[in-house]
Amino acid sequence: MTEPALNLDRKVDLKDLDLDALTAFLDGLGKERFRARQIFRWMYRQGVCDFAEMTDLSKDFRQELQARAYVSRLVPEKVEVSSDGTRKYLLRLADGQTVESVRIPMDEGRSTLCISTQVGCAMQCAFCLTGTFGLMRNLSPSEIVNQVCAAQAEGPVNNIVLMGMGEPLHNLDNVVAALRIFYAEEGLNFSPRKVTLSTCGLVPEMAELGRRIRVNLAVSLNATTDEVRERLMPINRRYPLARLMAACREFPLQPRQRITFEYILIRGLNDSPADARRLVKLLHGVKAKVNLIAFNEHEGSDYRAPTEEAFEAFQSYLLQRNIVAIRRASKGADISAACGQLKGRLEKEE
Numbered sequence: 001m002t003e004p005a006l007n008l009d010r011k012v013d014l015k016d017l018d019l020d021a022l023t024a025f026l027d028g029l030g031k032e033r034f035r036a037r038q039i040f041r042w043m044y045r046q047g048v049c050d051f052a053e054m055t056d057l058s059k060d061f062r063q064e065l066q067a068r069a070y071v072s073r074l075v076p077e078k079v080e081v082s083s084d085g086t087r088k089y090l091l092r093l094a095d096g097q098t099v100e101s102v103r104i105p106m107d108e109g110r111s112t113l114c115i116s117t118q119v120g121c122a123m124q125c126a127f128c129l130t131g132t133f134g135l136m137r138n139l140s141p142s143e144i145v146n147q148v149c150a151a152q153a154e155g156p157v158n159n160i161v162l163m164g165m166g167e168p169l170h171n172l173d174n175v176v177a178a179l180r181i182f183y184a185e186e187g188l189n190f191s192p193r194k195v196t197l198s199t200c201g202l203v204p205e206m207a208e209l210g211r212r213i214r215v216n217l218a219v220s221l222n223a224t225t226d227e228v229r230e231r232l233m234p235i236n237r238r239y240p241l242a243r244l245m246a247a248c249r250e251f252p253l254q255p256r257q258r259i260t261f262e263y264i265l266i267r268g269l270n271d272s273p274a275d276a277r278r279l280v281k282l283l284h285g286v287k288a289k290v291n292l293i294a295f296n297e298h299e300g301s302d303y304r305a306p307t308e309e310a311f312e313a314f315q316s317y318l319l320q321r322n323i324v325a326i327r328r329a330s331k332g333a334d335i336s337a338a339c340g341q342l343k344g345r346l347e348k349e350e
Contacts, residue, residue, distance in 0.1 A: 022036040025069075044189075070322075106158070107339075111155070112159040118135060122167065126338055135170075179197075180213070206251060218261070221262060232269075263290055263291065263292055265310070265314060290324065
């Protein structure tokens with residue numbers, strides 16, 4: 001079941017409902033099914049939050065909606081802009097908590113929006129600042145969707161990545177509801193090909209995700225042995241590499257689709273030639289591409305970025321063995337763009 005949005009007067013936030021759920025809600029009010037599509041268009045295509053502006057609904061119907069429901073929105077409390085065009089949004093939620101999203105400029109004027117799915121995170125990955133906050137709570141579907149709506153108010157968003165604060169599969173029901181809103185033609189109208197979900201490797205939830213909805217899958221891998229991965233990612237104790245890779249081989253993919261494996265290179269820990277060899281073996285039998293990312297050094301971490309020579313040697317080894325290995329450019333370094341950095345800095349100042 002989806003978690004209700006925080007709301008003291010018990011009104012229903014219509015942005016918590018996907019199209020089927022909104023249809024059922026309106027059916028309970030004795031309204032026709034097509035009304036759900038009308039309201040979806042107002043909320044997501046027109047950006048309307050006031051029922052009074054939904055002029056193709058009768059006045060009595062609008063008054064009834066006003067009494068029983070509302071339409072939420074999020075407005076960035078703080079926006080930081082990088083010299084490379086990256087925009088970092090800090091969004092204040094109804095209960096006072098904050099989350100972050102990041103608009104990343106791409107080629108030809110396009111942009112990718114990185115959004116959060118939880119306040120904090122329970123996974124405690126050693127390289128991730130968000131994990132130091134712990135998990136406060138899951139985001140509701142509306143809080144996930146409203147990050148996209150807030151960014152679209154500034155301009156088009158071409159791709160969405162669920163790679164911000166939190167583990168998306170730890171909030172599976174609400175994430176699936178949000179994805180359905182992303183994909184709905186009357187909703188945000190994104191193709192599933194334009195949306196990517198990143199997980200640290202919750203194996204049962206990966207299988208459930210594949211059964212319930214289409215989405216590009218990215219797996220945060222970051223190590224080629226259980227020993228090193230457990231040090232970096234405690235979830236590996238529950239779902240070690242052999243089990244994780246088996247789940248990846250079983251994940252349903254479209255004919256030209258691949259699983260993206262995110263690999264953060266950390267100096268002296270997982271960036272050796274032996275690691276590159278082991279990674280090739282791990283990926284055997286998986287339709288895969290690899291995003292190689294240099295560790296983003298931050299205050300409080302003892303880890304260091306790899307040398308340029310180590311990075312190039314690692315990438316070259318993969319490419320020579322016909323593995324798609326892309327160097328993911330670091331953006332927004334001058335504005336605390338990595339997950340949790342802006343939130344952490346502002347909370348420290350407060």
